[in-house]
Amino acid sequence: MNTILFILMLCASLTTPDKMIVIFGKPQEESFSKISLDFMSCVDYCYELDSCMAVYSASEAEDCHIFDVGQLSKVTETDESDGQKVAFKMNTTMCYESSEDNSMIVSFKKSRPHIQNLEFQTDGPPNQICNITNANGVWKFTPCPSCPSNFTMFTRPNGKWCIGVVPTIPFVTNPQAESLCQTNYGGVLTREPQDHANAFLAETFRIDVVIPMLGSPLWSAWTTVGFWINGQRKEACKTQKSSLCNTTAGFDFTDPLLSENPTGYIWGVNQPSGGGTFDSSCLHFSFNTSTKMTQSVDDYTCGVNSSTTGSAGFVGYICGVVPS
Structure with missing residues (x-):
């Protein structure tokens, strides 16, 4: 034969x-x-x-x-x-x-x-x-392409994309998070844009990462913990508050696989709020340490690793890489 x-x-x-x-x-x-x-x-x-x-x-x-x-x-x-x-x-x-x-x-x-x-x-x-x-x-x-350890592969309209939540000790600023994501994984800060995947990511991160760490003194002392994600406020929106600036359209994104007009950023109550007189040009995905539930996306000052009131700490970042 x-x-x-x-x-x-x-x-x-x-x-x-x-x-x-x-x-x-x-x-x-x-x-x-x-x-x-x-x-x-x-x-x-x-x-x-x-x-x-x-x-x-x-x-x-x-x-x-x-x-x-x-x-x-x-x-x-x-x-x-x-x-x-x-x-x-x-x-x-x-x-x-x-x-x-x-x-x-x-x-x-x-x-x-x-x-x-x-x-x-x-x-x-x-x-x-x-x-x-x-x-x-x-x-x-x-x-088959694969993701780094502890990352999850998603299929976006523009291609496959690996997403991982990375806790850090000590807490990090947004520029530090960007650098760590690029240096350690060759990636960029990211955010899954599809609504159905948002729910999956939030629950996965909450169960696998957030809840196990919320019991530690390092996290439990804070009301809110946040992970830095992709997005920088547009220059034109740093000095004004307008209907356009108070949406996703008020931010620039470097995530290469985001859709042209990303719709999956689910904002927290009255967010984003940092345009105009406030210097809140970076985005984070936050969790309440008491309820252990997500508070969705919020904007905050890029160069700090905790809030000025001491209620929020930026405990890591969400990193995206191309499968290899």
Whole structure:
């Protein structure tokens, strides 16, 4: 049975979330771990292991090579007579329900028992392969993009975006928060603009970050704690209060994936309030330490890490980065 028919049958018949595709080939990378299993046992082992993406065995070898996601980017097809085999994991969403509809069959050439110019794509979580291509006997694998630890991936209209809430000790000013986000994560201060995601973020941050820390003396002494987010008051709105300045339109944003006119900034009561005679040009996402609930978005002075009244402390920032 030639290579393409073998793969087409697997794509058409398996209904599990993942499958193992077997070809005659050799990896081009040398980063792997070894395990003393025959090839088919090794295939089963990889299938059950979330971190595994592929296995390789030389002809008549009594062990196999295990490749975790990210360790293998290319496999070169070999002749069946060489006896070298590679099995790699593929998500079923990459395959059509029937072999006749599979995109691989379009580029199949009878003169060559290999697959040419094929591409599979899928959206998946980290530790999976999102893109598989084959051209001229070389298979290429691209892992799904992932976020830094403790960040959550969102799909915005302009693309995928990782968002994380980062507590800091000691408290920080807005410029310090911007610098930490860029230095530590290569990102910018951010804010998820979709209303449904706002609710998710608020609840996630409240449960996972805010509530566990509110019991500490460092936070409980404050009435309000705030996380700096993206947004700087426009110059024209620093000296006046107008209907336009008292909305999101009164601020400039550097978050590259925000929509042109972001609508998801949910303001606190009577906010924003800092235009005109007040120097409140930066934005923070705040929580009440007594109720442990969000007070939504507020504007405040950029260069301070706590309020002049001593009631609010700026305890961190919300950072956004492009998945990698």
